[in-house]
Every structure is written in structure tokens, then in C-alpha cells.
Amino acid sequence: MRLSAFYAATFLVTGIQLPFWPIWLASRGLTAREIGVLLAAAIWVKVLATPAIGALADKTGGHRVLMGVLAAAALAACAGLLIGWLWAEGVLAEILLFWQGRLLLARLGPIGLMVLGGAAGILRWSLAGALTWLPFIAALQLLHAFTFGASHLGAMHYLSRAVPPSAAASAQSLYAALSSGLGSGLVMGIAGALYSGFGGGAYSFMAVLSAAGLVGAVALRWATDRRNRRLSLPV
Numbered sequence: 001m002r003l004s005a006f007y008a009a010t011f012l013v014t015g016i017q018l019p020f021w022p023i024w025l026a027s028r029g030l031t032a033r034e035i036g037v038l039l040a041a042a043i044w045v046k047v048l049a050t051p052a053i054g055a056l057a058d059k060t061g062g063h064r065v066l067m068g069v070l071a072a073a074a075l076a077a078c079a080g081l082l083i084g085w086l087w088a089e090g091v092l093a094e095i096l097l098f099w100q101g102r103l104l105l106a107r108l109g110p111i112g113l114m115v116l117g118g119a120a121g122i123l124r125w126s127l128a129g130a131l132t133w134l135p136f137i138a139a140l141q142l143l144h145a146f147t148f149g150a151s152h153l154g155a156m157h158y159l160s161r162a163v164p165p166s167a168a169a170s171a172q173s174l175y176a177a178l179s180s181g182l183g184s185g186l187v188m189g190i191a192g193a194l195y196s197g198f199g200g201g202a203y204s205f206m207a208v209l210s211a212a213g214l215v216g217a218v219a220l221r222w223a224t225d226r227r228n229r230r231l232s233l234p235v
Helices: 002-027 032-060 063-078 085-099 101-128 134-141 144-162 165-232
Strands: none
Touching: 002 032, 002 063, 002 085, 032 063, 032 165, 085 101, 085 134, 085 144, 101 134, 101 144, 101 165, 144 165
């Protein structure tokens, strides 16, 4: 329950910012291309800041205090921004998955969760640009529980098993820097141009990225199984 409450509070603030920040920027006269570049610039900060914060957490041992300070700063910065119902729905679905995630984890394992996330991403983004009826869009938004929730949960559990506790925060911050920092920064930088040129068809690009993630997760499972078989061989 505490973990669920933490994620609910964290993504409430994020959910306020992401749906309406680009709309506000557009109202100020920025083009779709300029908005994409501006959003990418903010994400790129994570590439340097997130690993540094993770290293600081490991060095000081004050993980909870540091998270509290960062959360308070984020809340103060975003306190003045509304929330979208569809975004809130996706966050709620994600929280429910985290709450009951142990059942999926026990059945699929960490890599299986990442495979599930990639497959759900292909379905979600292949249909997102084609659907216009609100009930269909609302149903599709529930897949956020898998496209992000299952993928993230699988990655965290994989890291917890593959990395020693003394380097856990550094490993998690590096994962965040590469995925939500470097990866999202690169994608966001061209998202505005894609949307400007293709409209809803730009979602097909996201489906391709999900397919790449699925292939990567399958390759990771193959490499892990191969390593485990090699380690189990008699010496």
C-alpha cells in the first residue's frame, strides 16, 4: 500500500504536467517542431542528473530524504498545472498493476514482463492513431498498465537480481538515464516533427519502437537462459 501510494502521488504531479504543457506552449505560438525540441531538452537533463543523484544516494545512504527533497521540488514546480481524465486513467491502471504485480511476476518473471510490455506497446500504438471514438480510446489507455507498468516492473526486478545491493541505486539511476533520459530525449526530439508531418500516423513510429523493445527483451531472455545453462554445466 505504501508503494502504491508513493507511485500515485508521484505520477499525479507528472499527470498534471504532461497532457497540458504542450497545449500551453502551443497557445504561446510555438510550433509542433519547437515544442518537441523543448520537451526533449528537459528530458536530456536526466542523462546527467539522474546518475549523479543515484550515486549521491548510494554515497550518503539517505535515499528516503533525497527522494523527499526531489519530490517536494517537483511538486513546487508543477503545483500550478489541471489533469486529463485519460491520463489519470492510465496512471490508475498502472497503480493497479503495481499492486497486483507479484502475481504476474511469479507467472512470467522479470523478462516475461518486459516481453509483455513490448507486445502491449505494439497493440496500443498501432491502434492509437486510428481510433477516434472516446470509449475505444479510453479502453486503449488501459494498456498503459503494461506498456509502462509491466516493462518498468520487469526491469526493476531484473536489476534487483542482477546487481548487488551496494550498487542498486546507481544501477537504477543508470537505467532511468538511458531509458527515460537518453531514449526518451532522442524520441521526443523528433516527435514534434513526426506529428507535424503525419498527424496520428506518428503513433506508428512508437509501435516500431515497441517492437524493438520486444526484440530486445526476447534477446535478453535468450542470453540469460544461455548463461544459466553454461553455469549449470559440471566443471
